[in-house]
Every structure is written in C-alpha cells, then in structure tokens.
Amino acid sequence: MLETxxxxxxxxxxxxxxxxxxxxxxxxxxxxxxxxxxxxxxxKLEKLLDTANYINNNLGFDHSTSVSGVDYPNSKEFEVVYHxxxxxxxxxxxxxxxxxxxxxxxxxxxxxxxxxxxxVEYSERETFEMFGIIFVGHPKLEKLLxxxxxxxxxxxxxxxxxxxx
Amino acid sequence: xxxxxxxxxxxxPGSGHxxxxxxxxxxxxxxxxxxxxxxxxxxxxxxxxxxYIQNIPHLERPVLLDATGAIFPYIxxxxxxxxxxxxxxxxxxxxxxxxxxxxxxxxxxxxxxxxFMGHSxxxxxxxxxxxxxxxxxxxxxxxxxxxxxxxxxxxxxDMPEIVKExxxxxxxxxxxxxxxxxxxxxxxxxxEKRTKGVGILSKQDAIRLGxxxxxxxxxxxxxxxxxxxTYSVYDQLDFEIPVSNxxxxxxxxxxxxxxxxxxxxxxRQCLKRIPAGPVKLNLKQIKVPPGESFSRVEAARGTLxxxxxxxxxxxxxxxxxxxxxxxxxxxxxxxxxxxxxxxxPPTYWGIDYWPVEADR
Amino acid sequence: MSKxxxxxxxxxxxxxxxxxxxxxxxxxxSLLAYFVPSVKELQNILLSSIGNPSLMLNYLDQxxxxxxxxxxxxxVFPGFTWAALIAAEIIWxxxxxxxxxxxxxxxxxxxxxxGLLQPIADVVKLVxxxxxxxxxxxxxxxxxxxxIITSIxxxxxxxxxxxxxxIIMRSDVSVLIIFAIVGFVPIxxxxxGWASNSKYPFIGALRGLHQMIAFEIPMLISTLGVVLxxxxxxxxNIVYTQSNxxxxxxMPIGAFVFFSCMIIxxxxxxxxxxxxxxxxxxxxxxEYTSMAFGNIQLAIYIRFYAMAGxxxxxxxxxxxxxxxxxNGFEIANQVIWFxxxxxxxxxxxxxxxxxxxxxxxxxxxxxGWSSLLILSFANLFLVILxxxxxxxxxxxx
Numbered sequence: 001m002l003e004t005x006x007x008x009x010x011x012x013x014x015x016x017x018x019x020x021x022x023x024x025x026x027x028x029x030x031x032x033x034x035x036x037x038x039x040x041x042x043x044k045l046e047k048l049l050d051t052a053n054y055i056n057n058n059l060g061f062d063h064s065t066s067v068s069g070v071d072y073p074n075s076k077e078f079e080v081v082y083h084x085x086x087x088x089x090x091x092x093x094x095x096x097x098x099x100x101x102x103x104x105x106x107x108x109x110x111x112x113x114x115x116x117x118x119x120v121e122y123s124e125r126e127t128f129e130m131f132g133i134i135f136v137g138h139p140k141l142e143k144l145l146x147x148x149x150x151x152x153x154x155x156x157x158x159x160x161x162x163x164x165x
Numbered sequence: 166x167x168x169x170x171x172x173x174x175x176x177x178p179g180s181g182h183x184x185x186x187x188x189x190x191x192x193x194x195x196x197x198x199x200x201x202x203x204x205x206x207x208x209x210x211x212x213x214x215x216x217y218i219q220n221i222p223h224l225e226r227p228v229l230l231d232a233t234g235a236i237f238p239y240i241x242x243x244x245x246x247x248x249x250x251x252x253x254x255x256x257x258x259x260x261x262x263x264x265x266x267x268x269x270x271x272x273x274x275x276x277x278x279x280x281f282m283g284h285s286x287x288x289x290x291x292x293x294x295x296x297x298x299x300x301x302x303x304x305x306x307x308x309x310x311x312x313x314x315x316x317x318x319x320x321x322x323d324m325p326e327i328v329k330e331x332x333x334x335x336x337x338x339x340x341x342x343x344x345x346x347x348x349x350x351x352x353x354x355x356x357e358k359r360t361k362g363v364g365i366l367s368k369q370d371a372i373r374l375g376x377x378x379x380x381x382x383x384x385x386x387x388x389x390x391x392x393x394x395t396y397s398v399y400d401q402l403d404f405e406i407p408v409s410n411x412x413x414x415x416x417x418x419x420x421x422x423x424x425x426x427x428x429x430x431x432x433r434q435c436l437k438r439i440p441a442g443p444v445k446l447n448l449k450q451i452k453v454p455p456g457e458s459f460s461r462v463e464a465a466r467g468t469l470x471x472x473x474x475x476x477x478x479x480x481x482x483x484x485x486x487x488x489x490x491x492x493x494x495x496x497x498x499x500x501x502x503x504x505x506x507x508x509x510p511p512t513y514w515g516i517d518y519w520p521v522e523a524d525r
Numbered sequence: 526m527s528k529x530x531x532x533x534x535x536x537x538x539x540x541x542x543x544x545x546x547x548x549x550x551x552x553x554x555s556l557l558a559y560f561v562p563s564v565k566e567l568q569n570i571l572l573s574s575i576g577n578p579s580l581m582l583n584y585l586d587q588x589x590x591x592x593x594x595x596x597x598x599x600x601v602f603p604g605f606t607w608a609a610l611i612a613a614e615i616i617w618x619x620x621x622x623x624x625x626x627x628x629x630x631x632x633x634x635x636x637x638x639x640g641l642l643q644p645i646a647d648v649v650k651l652v653x654x655x656x657x658x659x660x661x662x663x664x665x666x667x668x669x670x671x672x673i674i675t676s677i678x679x680x681x682x683x684x685x686x687x688x689x690x691x692i693i694m695r696s697d698v699s700v701l702i703i704f705a706i707v708g709f710v711p712i713x714x715x716x717x718g719w720a721s722n723s724k725y726p727f728i729g730a731l732r733g734l735h736q737m738i739a740f741e742i743p744m745l746i747s748t749l750g751v752v753l754x755x756x757x758x759x760x761x762n763i764v765y766t767q768s769n770x771x772x773x774x775x776m777p778i779g780a781f782v783f784f785s786c787m788i789i790x791x792x793x794x795x796x797x798x799x800x801x802x803x804x805x806x807x808x809x810x811x812e813y814t815s816m817a818f819g820n821i822q823l824a825i826y827i828r829f830y831a832m833a834g835x836x837x838x839x840x841x842x843x844x845x846x847x848x849x850x851x852n853g854f855e856i857a858n859q860v861i862w863f864x865x866x867x868x869x870x871x872x873x874x875x876x877x878x879x880x881x882x883x884x885x886x887x888x889x890x891x892x893g894w895s896s897l898l899i900l901s902f903a904n905l906f907l908v909i910l911x912x913x914x915x916x917x918x919x920x921x922x
Contacts, residue, residue, distance in 0.1 A: 037394065038459055063375030065461070066487035068472050083459060083472065083487075087372045087386055094394035096459055098472075119375030122494055123487075130209075145202035145524055156210055171724060192886065283795065283883025289627035355795065355881050358888055506728070507798075507885045 014092060015039050018059060026051055040098040048101050049111050052082070056116050060089040061097060064113070067123035069131040073158045076105045078133055082113065082120070103133070112137040130156040168195070173509065175203050183520040185497065185513065189506060197501035197509075199494055205524040212484040217243055217451045220481070222313040228488060228522045231270040232311050233262045234464030235522075239484075241396060241460040242473040243317045246453050249446060255319035256398045257439040258305070261332075262314060263462075264428040264435075265302050268339075269295055270465035271421045274517060278418060279350070281510035282359065287350050294342060297335050304328050319445025329436050336429045343426065351419060360414040364500040364512035367412060376496055377489045378467020379424065380516045382408050383416040390463040401438070404431050414508075414515040421517075453477070464489060466517045490523035595693070603687040605679055611864075612826035613644040619875045626879040648823075654815035662722040662812065670717040671813065671820035677713060678824040680706050681831035686761050688844050688859035699760040700748060703835060704741070707790065710828075711737035718809035729809040732798045732886055737790055739893035744786035746901035747779040750908040751839050760835075764843030771842040775911065779904040780840045782897055787832045788874055789889070791825070795881040796889065833870040834863070841866045 012034050019032045019039060030051075031042040043051050055061050065083040072079060081100040086093060103110050112135035114120055124135045125144040132154040135141060143150065153160050169189040173180045184200040208227055212220050221236055228235035237259070244251065251259075272295040279287025299309050305324050306312040314321055350356060366376070371384035381388060387408045391399045407423035409416035455477040461470035467489025474483040493516045504512050529535050557564045574581035582592070590596045598604055617632060617640065624631030632640030658664050684699040686692040696702065711734045718730020752758060754775065755766040773780040789796045813821060837843060846862030848855070 040457070062372055065375065065468070065470055065492075066472065066485060068483070068485040070474060070483050081472065083470070087381075087388055093388065096394075096461075098457075098459060117375070118373055119492070119495060122491065143202075145205040147202070155207060160210075162207065162210060162214070169724070279882070283797070284881065285623070285794075286627050286879050287882065289629060293628045349880065353881065355884055355888075359882065359885055505885060505887065507883075 012036055015095060018092070018095070018097075021059065022051070022054070025054060037094050038096055038098065040100065042100050042102070045101050045103060045110060048099075049113070049116075052099060052113050052116050055084060055097060055099065059097075060092075061086045062088050062117075063119045064117040064123070065096065067120050067127050069127040069133055069156065071105075071131065071156065071158045073105070077102045078105055078108050078131060079103075080110055080127065080133060082117075084117070108133040110135060114138055130154055132157070171506075180510070181514075181518070181520050183518075183523070185501075185509075187501075187506070187509070192505050192507075194501050194504050194506065194509060197498055199497045201494065201520060201523050203524065204521045208525040209484055209486060213480055213482070216479050217317065217453060217481065220484070221316065222311065224484070224486070225311050225313060227486070227525045228464065228466075228469070228519070229311055230273055230519065231266045231465040233259070233266040233315065234270075234462060234466075234469060236313075236315050237263060237464070238460045238462040238469055238471040239473070240315045240317055241462065242458040242471045243451070243453060245458040245460060246456050246473065246475055247317065247451075248454075249318060249448075251319050252443050252446065253398070253440050254323075254442040255444045257435050258320050258324050258444065259315060260397055260399065260402070261324075261432055261435045261439075262302065262305060262312070262320075264431045265298055265305075267428045267465040268425050269298050269302070271425050272298070274421055274514075275346070275350070275418070278511060278514055281514050282356065284350075284356075290342075290346070294339060297339065301328070301332055301335050304331060316445060317451055318448050319443070321445070323444045332432060332436060336433060340426070340429060343422065346422065351415075351422065357415060359508060360418065360511060360515075361411070362413050363504060363508050364414045364515055365412050366496055366500050368410075370496075370499060371412075374495050374499070375492060376467075377492050378463075378517060379417055379420045380467070380493055380496065382406065383420050384412045385410040390461055390468050394461060396460075396462060398435075402431055402434050404434075414512055417515045417517075453481075466490060466519065466522070467493065486525055488522040488525065490517070490519045491525075493518060494523055598691065598693045599683075603685065603691050604682055604693060608679075608682050608827045608830055609823065611830050612823060613648075614641075615830065615868075615871055616644040616826060617641060618872075619878070622872075622875055623879050648819055651815055651819035656815045656817055657812075659721060659723065659812050663720045666716070667720040667812070668817065670713060670720060671817040671824070673713050674710075674717070675820050675824040675827075677706055677709055678827040678831065681828060681835075684760055685831060685834045686764060686838060686843060687834075687863050688856050689761075690856065691860070692761065695761055696759070698758045700752060700758045700763075704745060704748075707744075708741060710790070714809055717813075721809070721812040723812060726809045726811050729798075729811070733792070733809060735886065735890060736792070736796070736798055736893075739890050740786045740789045740897070743782050743893065743897040743901040744790070746898075747776075747782040747786070747904055748839065750776050750779040750904050753905075753908055753912065760838050764838055764845070767842040768845060771840065773840040776840075776904055776908055778900055778907070780836075782901045782904060783836060783840065784870075784873075785897060787836060788877065789893070791829050791832060791874075793829070793874055794878045795883050797883065798886055798889065829871065829874070830867065833867045833874070836870050837863065837866040841870070 015034045015037070019034055022030060022041065023032065026043070026047060033040040041051070061084040063085060065085050068081045068083075070079040070081065079100055079102050081098050084097045084099060085095075101110065108131065110133060112120075112124055114124065114135075114137065121138075122144060124138055125141060127133055128135060128138075128141050129143045129146050129150075146155070155162075167190075171187045171189055172184060173187060174184045175182055182204050184203065186198045186200060187194050188196040206227075208224065212224060215223055220239070224239055225232045225236050272291040276288045276291040276295070279285070279291070302312070303309050305328055306314040307322065308314075366380065366384050368385045370376075371381050371386060376384070385408065387406055389406045390396075391404075392406060404427045407420050407427070409420060453475045455475055457475075458473045459470065460473075461468050463469075468487075469489060470487045472483070472485035472487075473481060476482040496516055497513060497518075500512060500516070501509065529538060554564070554568070558568050559565075570580060570584045574584075586592070586594070600606060620643070621631040621639070632643035634640060635646040636642030656668075658667055681703065683693045684696070684702055686695075714733035714737070715730045718726040718728075718733070721727075751763060751772055754772070755763050757763065757766075792798070810818065810821060844859035844863040846858070846865075848858055849861070850858045
C-alpha cells in the first residue's frame, strides 16, 4: 500500500520513484510511507534479507546509519529499524530509507544483516543487549556497553524501570 | 616471535575512558579489539523519562565538547514532528554556535593529538587558543561549555551586539596563528614521519563500514551532511569541503585544520548576513504530535543522527542517538593492523574517537 | 606506654623524649671524653671556637675535612652538592623556559621571585610520600636501582675538571672511565624495568636498552677524533691543548655527533622513549614512587650536567675564557667560564624539547646505526687528514 503525505509531488519525486521500484519487485510484503527525503518501509520478517539485498545491490544504498529497536508492549512486539544511506550514488545522498520489521516480543529472533552491510556489527550488538533481540548469523553477539555482571532484564524494554523512578 | 597480549586499559594515559585489547608480536600490533562501555550512562533510557524541554541539557552531555552539534538534530527532529518554522535570525545564530563548537572541538582534538605524540607544545597552544573561542561562545550563550541554548522554535536568548567585533578579532587572531600551527606542527619532519602512511583506511573500506566525519573525508569520499542533506541555512552559505586521498593519520589531522578555516569563513558570512528579528517562536507549550522523525547533522566529529518516536505524550517514546564515535568504532580492528605500539594512541585518536559519546 | 589521644599528651610525650635524650647524650659524651682523647679534643675545639671560628677551620684541615681535602671536593664543590644545586636550578630554568615557549607562565609561587624554589618544594613533597613496592616485584633489587643510578651519575662527576686545581680525581685514562660509566647505564635501566615485574616497565626498559646501546658507538668514535689530535686520554690535558683554538672549530661534525648522542643517551625529550608517558605509562619508571622516583630524577639531571660538562671540556675549551674578574681571582674566573659554557650547552638541549614530538624507536635506531655512524667515521677521517697535512701546527695546537 502506498501512502503519501500532503506535500508537493515534485518534492518527493525521487522518493516515489524508489518506492515504485521496490514495489514492483516485492509486491505484497511491503508498507511504504514517504516524506521529503525519508522513506519508511515495513516488511515481513521472512522477506527481510531479500529486501535488504535488493536495496543494497540495485538501489545502491551501501551503508547503514543505525540500527534501533523499539518496544511496543501493547501489541507484544519489537520493531527493528535499519536506517540506510548511500555514499556511492550522489544524486540520492540525502534520502534515508528506514527498513523495519516486527518480531514477537516473547521470542525475539531476527535475521542479522551483517553479511550485507558490515557497518551494523556494533549496532546489532547494542540492540541485542538492550532489548534481548537475537540476531541470527551475527558472529559475536555479546555485551558491548553494559557491564559483564548485568543480571537484570535488558534495560531498554518498557518494563525495566531505572532505579529511582 | 611470541605474542604479547596487552590491555591498553581505562587506566592508561594513552587510552581515554575505554579499553583496547591488543595482541602484539614484538612491537607490531596484529589484532586490536575495542572494549567500550566504561562510561555508559543509559542516556537513551533516561530520555524517555524527561519532557522534551528537560531532555535538552540531558542529551547535550554525551558529546560535551561539541554541545551544539549534539543537540541540533534533536531540535530538528522535534521541530519536524511539530511542523513549525524557525525564524531566520535564530537559524543564523544556531549556525554560528555550531561552527564555533566545531572549532572548539577540533582544537581539543589537536591538543590531545599532541599529548599522544609526546609533544607538549602541541597541547598547550591549541588549548590556549581554544579559550578565545570558548569566551566567544560564553558571550553568545551565557555558558562556557554546555549551553542548553537551542530550543524547539529558535534559541533561548538574542545575541548581544558586541559579539560581532569580538568574533572578528578572534577570527583574525586565529587565522594568523593557524599558519604557525602548520609550520610547527603539521610540517614538522618528525610528525610527518610518524603519521604519514600510518593507520590506512582505504576508500572501499570507508564506504563499506559506514564511516563518518573527517575520517571519511580523509579516505577520499567527499561527503558532508551540510552539503548532502542540507539543513538550517547552510544552503545560503558558501564554503568548501576539504578532502584528501591519502587515507592516513596525517591527512586526518590536516583535514581538521582545514575545516577550522572553513568554519571561520562561515562565521564571518553569518555575521554579515544575519537579519534582525525575533529569535524564538512564542510557543505556549511544547506539544509534539505522534509520529516518527529521523534527522542528522554534521557535528564536529561526523554525522550525528537522532531517531525520535513520539506517541503524543509529554515525554518521547523512543530516542535513538547515533553518534559519530560509535560509527567510527568499527574501524579500530582495521586500521590498527601492522601499526607499531608507539603509534597506537595517535592512530586511535586520529579517527576522532570520544568514548563518552560512543557509550552514551 | 599509653596511646597518645590528645594534643596535650603529645606535647607531654615530646618533652619527656627531649629531656631524656639530652641527659643520655651528655652522660655518654662526658664518659667518652674521659676515655677517648680525640673526643676530648673535639670538646675543647667546640667550646673554644665559639669565640674564635678559625680554630674550627684549622681543626678540620688537620682532620682531613678541610677546604682543600678530598672530602670537601667530593661532597661540596665540585662534587655532589654543587651538581645537585645546578641540577635543581636547571629543572627550574627548563620549566620556566618551556612555559614561555608554550604561552604560559610556569612555576610562579614557590620562592619569592618567579618560583625559584619550585624544585626544592617538589623534593620536599616527594620525601613525604609513601614508597610503594609492587607485591610481585623483587623487593630489594627494586629498591636498590635508584641507588645504583644515583651512584652512576655521581661517579661521572669525579673526572670533570671544573678548573685547573678543582678536580676530584685526575687520571691518565679519564676518557675511558667516562665511557665505562656511561656504558653501565643501560644495564641499570634494564634491571629497573625487570625488577618491577610488570608489562609496561618491561617494554620501557627494552627500549632504553636498544636506544642507549645504539648510540654509544658514534659517541665513542667522535671522541676518538679528539683523542687523536691531543694524543692523550687525560681530560685536563685535553683542555690544555685547546688553549689557542677550541676543538669545535676543528671538528664541527664530531661535535655535532657527540651532542646528538649525548641528548639521546640522556633520554631527553624528544628522545624519551624509555619513559614515554602517553604510550607506556612512564616506562621503566612506572612503579617507582616517592623518594625512589625523586632519586632517579635527580640522577638524570646530574647526569645531564655531567655530560654537558664533558662536552664543554672536549669541544668548547674547558675553563678557558677572557679574564673578567680582577687579577688574583684566576681560579674563580675559570670556574665561572666553565659553568657558563656548560649552562649554554644545557640550554641548547632544552630548546629542542619544545619543538618536536617524540621519535619512534625504529626511526631512532635506523638513524643511529646508519646516519650518525657514517658521520662519525667521516669526522674521524677528516681529523686524520688534518693531522697528516700538519694543519694542526698552523693553528697552534
């Protein structure tokens, strides 16, 4: 489903072209939102690797800016968002694609995209330790920022209260 | 030759507040594994318990050397969600503060580079000159280092008139002194011998690993968020992006010096073109509608980006901060291979790694 | 005895101790005076010199501690006290000069004018700190290293001719003595690093060893040039030979090589690799605290003074200089000129400190084993050439 916000269509011409390109390849698994210079793509977990491969090889988005996890306890889901950008293609350097997928909160497991974008190595580790999301295929999924003797639930979940709050 | 495993730990004059685990063979490093996390304070979690205005001094803290660059993308994300337009004078003042902070942070970079090379004069001169610019920022924002000056809708206070002539004096003095820096520090034969050809990061590696900031520009990629994904009033200003193809530690230091020149030119242009007018919108309250926003800015060390999710309440739902140091951390295993132990601190500082910013 | 709980009980205890000591010592002294004749003599001199101080000087002369005796030369002038004073004030001068080069002020508060007493304040502070020895180190070995290093530095002072008569030991082979002592320093550094039993001191000690061994050879060969011209190994004779022309004019390359090697042997910045603070956390000095550290620092600066003095003796004409004091004060004039030249050499070494970053070990060793060695040999050949063509007679050496 393609939804556009209420802006001039010339402002978002390039974004619409990119979205159309993706839609033609992966028809039913995508949900695309377009704002000027920002495209958000929601994809089902099974097609994550294929979509990421396509965005890397064909659309030219060669590195990942960040990996974020978001906790939605009401719908019992985690959302993993990859923000992607490009250095190679100079005409679309200002566009950022947010590739996201939803996984279940009780068994949080998703596919690691390190084989496509090596730059996600430390961000995925951080998301693992902060949310408890397991990235299958990551070579070294250990604690990065938390102390080694951390024995509480992953801290960025909504049911973890910082001491004193 | 037998291998020696060395922990250049948090208690080491050449390491900063993080740890690098080295494996040495003789004097050459064959493996370097970074171990950050010693100054992790949970900024992202704590940001979910503070209102949007209370978050401003809180989120400046990780990147304290470059306070304006740290809070700029947060403000841009909030304004994007609230869909408000900032007055022109406030935007120029924001750019002046951002460029001042860039000079301040780069001077600190040069100072610590000097310490790691064992050159005490290269520490004293930049730190002394930094005071000139800190005083200037003091005149504009009221504080020396951490300002809490940018708010959604503009800046907190107007800039006093005396700043124009003081900034002119400061820029004139520093441009002359920068020529001395080049002669004594950059063109010093010993400095060149120790940094040229050391810590090589090739162009393909830089793009593949998603490196940002002067480290990226030293590897030959001409990319700067101020030109690529322009924000505020940077599209009205005329400046250059220094790039080098040498990919080594010397060119990273050289790019920092050239960027300081460009920053001074930007400050001069802003002071000439700044219009009169209000400096902030008189918002009764900060009410952020639900939505998501991703904004990025060229802070002194590289691209700082914020991913802000709001659910319409008083506090943000999720604040994801991505700092340039955390993104550049991934280069440490690459650039340290084959470097001698004596060159390890300058090489790791050369990628402008600041542990507090990486750990948040 | 009961524990001291309040200040008044402390004062009480102090008075008891002092009175007890006084009584015991007086009894002991009078007992000895009755039995041992020299103590009786000392007692008489002590009492009578209250009125007439020259009696005390004569007595000291008689006993061998007087103004011209060996003890005076070793302990006061030109020996340890003189060198320690110069070392302390050179520390002050270095810090002040470096500060002016770096846009700051330097020591300012200790002492009434411009922080002159700062080094002494530092030594006093160091005395009051605790000497910590690492538990896994070889304790007695660890603590003996500062003493060894200080003795080496002090031994170098023995052959330094400050003026014509004031030299602690004049020997026919002074130059060999100097090089024997200088050659012992790398061993002491290595032992210091090894006895600390920790990684960073070990790395620093190895670097020190490599650095010092590599640069003894060019130093030796440049000295060989001087020895060939004068034909003697005695430092005093070397100075006598320079009464008309200084050797720095005859063999400038040799002087340059010797000066460079001197700075490198002394581990002065920019060559302070064994103690590179930002890389290996103070190198072989990491585990030394308080007075052990203070001793080593003092020894380093005394060695600095001694080596600068040797450079002055061999290349800058020793104590020769125009007579600026009125006649009758020749010796004082010689001492002044020697001190001025030595201080100038030290100032030149200090200027180098502010301008350069630290050099790396492989660059340093490459320079030592190739460039400096070639230069020193070239110097040697030039000197032989000059000797053959009898140019020497023309300049009146």
